[in-house]
Structure formats: structure tokens, C-alpha cells
Amino acid sequence: MLLHQLLAFTKVAELKSFSKAAENLYLSQSTISTHISNLEAYFEQKLFDRLGKEVVLTSAGETLYPIAKEILTLQDKAHWELKKSKNKIDGELKIAASTVPAQYIAPKILAQFAQQYPWVKVNLALNDSYHVAERLGKGDADVGILGYQYLAEKLDYLPLLEEKLVLITPPSFDLPAPVSIKEIARYPLLFRKRGSGTQATLERILLDAQIDLSQLNVIGYFDNVQVIKQCVKEGLGFSVISEVAATDYVQQKWINAYELIELSEKRTFYLAFNKSRTLSPLVQEFINFCQKTTTGNRNPGSSEQSNKEGYSLMG
Known part of the structure; x- marks a missing residue:
């Protein structure tokens, strides 16, 4: 008691x-x-x-x-x-993941983890990167997977995977490479909402390139990258999203993807947890497992790997 x-x-x-x-x-x-x-x-x-x-x-x-x-x-x-000692590790993992990791990274990790620890139950909550960090700060999740270091004073961040942001366009557009953001400023653009790690990374890079958002023809902000991809496919506009998120639609030739001059640097997806909380053995095991299974791995949507699967960046 x-x-x-x-x-x-x-x-x-x-x-x-x-x-x-x-x-x-x-x-x-x-x-x-x-x-x-x-x-x-x-x-x-x-x-x-x-x-x-x-x-x-x-x-x-x-x-x-x-x-x-x-x-x-x-x-x-x-x-x-x-x-x-009984080879029966169980318990519950409360994971919070931002949109891209939840849809394109976490499923593979969780499937592999479940093979090794079949009695562990997983509770996966989907939020934008800021609210993932907020959940971790409040103790509502054991570990987070996200694309931006929010609330760094409260959380520890461990690099998980690297990838790039790419420009996506409807399949009817054929832009000459290399492409600059300034060259597409007149086209309608669809962006992620504030709180998204993708949007935070994009805005930081634009600031470094001395490009103001007001110079761009942004026609809408969206919660979900899947909705953005579908809107681009239907011709509503262009967008900048994670390369790993673009891969499936590019392979189906539903959209085109381009490297942007200003977005050549890689971004990182992180494992995060609360600094002030003592990690349970199960959470520590999951973190160790993630690091082992992703160490040395290329981004699943990288152009080198994707070329082997029929996907390549335009230009």
C-alpha cells in the first residue's frame, strides 16, 4: 500500500x-x-x-x-x-509523435520492437511537434518522436534520423533545376500550421536566407501533411514537406519533388523525454532499441535509396 x-x-x-x-x-x-x-x-x-x-x-x-x-x-x-528472467517483458509505453514520424517512421520501429517484446502495449498519440514536447513536459507521455527541439530546457533530445525538406508540385509542373524559393514565390503555397516541426525548420531556414514569409504566396496552412500532398496532387498549389513523407506520392507519379537550394541542409528527427523524470526500465529499453535500429540508417525517403525503388528528385 x-x-x-x-x-x-x-x-x-x-x-x-x-x-x-x-x-x-x-x-x-x-x-x-x-x-x-x-x-x-x-x-x-x-x-x-x-x-x-x-x-x-x-x-x-x-x-x-x-x-x-x-x-x-x-x-x-x-x-x-x-x-x-521469465522472457516475458510487458508493460505500457506511452509515446507521443509528430505527424511525419507517426506516419512514416514510428510504424516500422514499433513493428520491430513488437517482434522482440510482444507483450508490451503501445499507446501512440499524434500531435504536432510543439504539442508532443508539451505532453512530455507535463508527463503525459514517456517518450516522444518529433522533428524540432521545443522546450529544450525541460526535455532531453537524442538524434534518431536525418532527412531533408523538399518542394513538391503537381505532376503537370516541370521546373528547371536547381530550384530557389525565390523562383516559386509567385506560385500558391500550402504550408503546415505553426507548431509543426516542418514549419519551424522551414521558417528558420527562410530567416537565414533573408526571405520573409510575406514575400511568398501562401494560400493556406494545414494540420496534416497527407492533406497537403492530396491538395498538391489535385493542383491546388506547391508545398515544402519532409522527403520521407513525399516518397509514396512521388513513386506513384502523383506529385513531383525537387531539391531547393535554400533547403540543402538536413533536418533531424529526435527521440525526446522529460529531463526531470526517472525513465522506467521499459522506456530505457525502447530508447536503446530505437538507437540501435536506426544507427547508421539512411533516411527511408532519401534520394539514394529511393532511386532504387523508382523514385528520384526532379532535375
Whole structure:
């Protein structure tokens, strides 16, 4: 019972809220309150103070917190080691992924991981890169896969894969290579919404190239790269998206893809996790697995690999 109380205590301390801790642990708020009351009675000290809408640790709570985390980590480690000895590793992984990784990178990684750890359940949430980082910061996900380093003061980022951004056009367009963003400024452009790692990377590169967004003919912002690809296929306009996301439509000859002079540098997809959270053995195993399976791999949509499959950049 003490372990349940310590878990409730650490969640309240991290989220600074009884109600948020209850939601996170799938318990009622009254159960959380009872756990904290019993813990305070056990130690004969008050562990939390209320400051407005938030609860904060007392000095006694500050002392207990790292010890409680260590106890819970040891519990996880004991559970993990015993499961390994029986060759039956299980548990739940809460993963948050931005649009491109969720659709084009995570499925392959998760399929390979499931072959090795078939009893592990995966909960995959799809958000833009900013909201993936936000979920990690709040403790709503164990690990994230995203294309931009948001909230870097709160999160640790590990490089996972590299790739490029490319210009995509309807199949009827044949542009002379190499293509510059300035040359396509007059064409209608479809961009990702703010919060997208693709859009953040694009805007940073445009800034470096001294190109203002107001100079471009942007006719719309979209949540989903799949919708953008379909709109480009139908002739609505041009767009700049991840090369890995463009590959399937280019192979079907539904769109054309071009390298842009200003976008020659590679971008990185990252594994991210909360700096202040102790990683469970399962989460650490997943991170290690991702690094092993992607180390030395080319981007799945890279032009070198894609040429072998009938896909190449125009020009």
C-alpha cells in the first residue's frame, strides 16, 4: 500500500495538482487525497502546502520526493529484471509523435520492437511537434518522436534520423533545376500550421536566407501533411514537406519533388523525454532499441535509396 501512496505523492508533486495526478493515474481525486493523508499520517508531517490553485511541497515533502522516486525506480527495476528472467517483458509505453514520424517512421520501429517484446502495449498519440514536447513536459507521455527541439530546457533530445525538406508540385509542373524559393514565390503555397516541426525548420531556414514569409504566396496552412500532398496532387498549389513523407506520392507519379537550394541542409528527427523524470526500465529499453535500429540508417525517403525503388528528385 505504501508504494501506491508514494506514487500518488510523486505525481502530485510533479503536476502540482491533486486532480491532474488523479487523471494521470486513472484514479479518483478522493483516492489521491486519501493516499496523501495516509502518507502524512505515516510520517507525521505535512507534505504539501496550497498556493492558490497549485500545491507545492513542504520542506518535509522536498526531502521525501527524491527518496520516493528512488523507491519507485527500484520497484520498476525489480519488476523488469524478474520479467526478463521469465522472457516475458510487458508493460505500457506511452509515446507521443509528430505527424511525419507517426506516419512514416514510428510504424516500422514499433513493428520491430513488437517482434522482440510482444507483450508490451503501445499507446501512440499524434500531435504536432510543439504539442508532443508539451505532453512530455507535463508527463503525459514517456517518450516522444518529433522533428524540432521545443522546450529544450525541460526535455532531453537524442538524434534518431536525418532527412531533408523538399518542394513538391503537381505532376503537370516541370521546373528547371536547381530550384530557389525565390523562383516559386509567385506560385500558391500550402504550408503546415505553426507548431509543426516542418514549419519551424522551414521558417528558420527562410530567416537565414533573408526571405520573409510575406514575400511568398501562401494560400493556406494545414494540420496534416497527407492533406497537403492530396491538395498538391489535385493542383491546388506547391508545398515544402519532409522527403520521407513525399516518397509514396512521388513513386506513384502523383506529385513531383525537387531539391531547393535554400533547403540543402538536413533536418533531424529526435527521440525526446522529460529531463526531470526517472525513465522506467521499459522506456530505457525502447530508447536503446530505437538507437540501435536506426544507427547508421539512411533516411527511408532519401534520394539514394529511393532511386532504387523508382523514385528520384526532379532535375
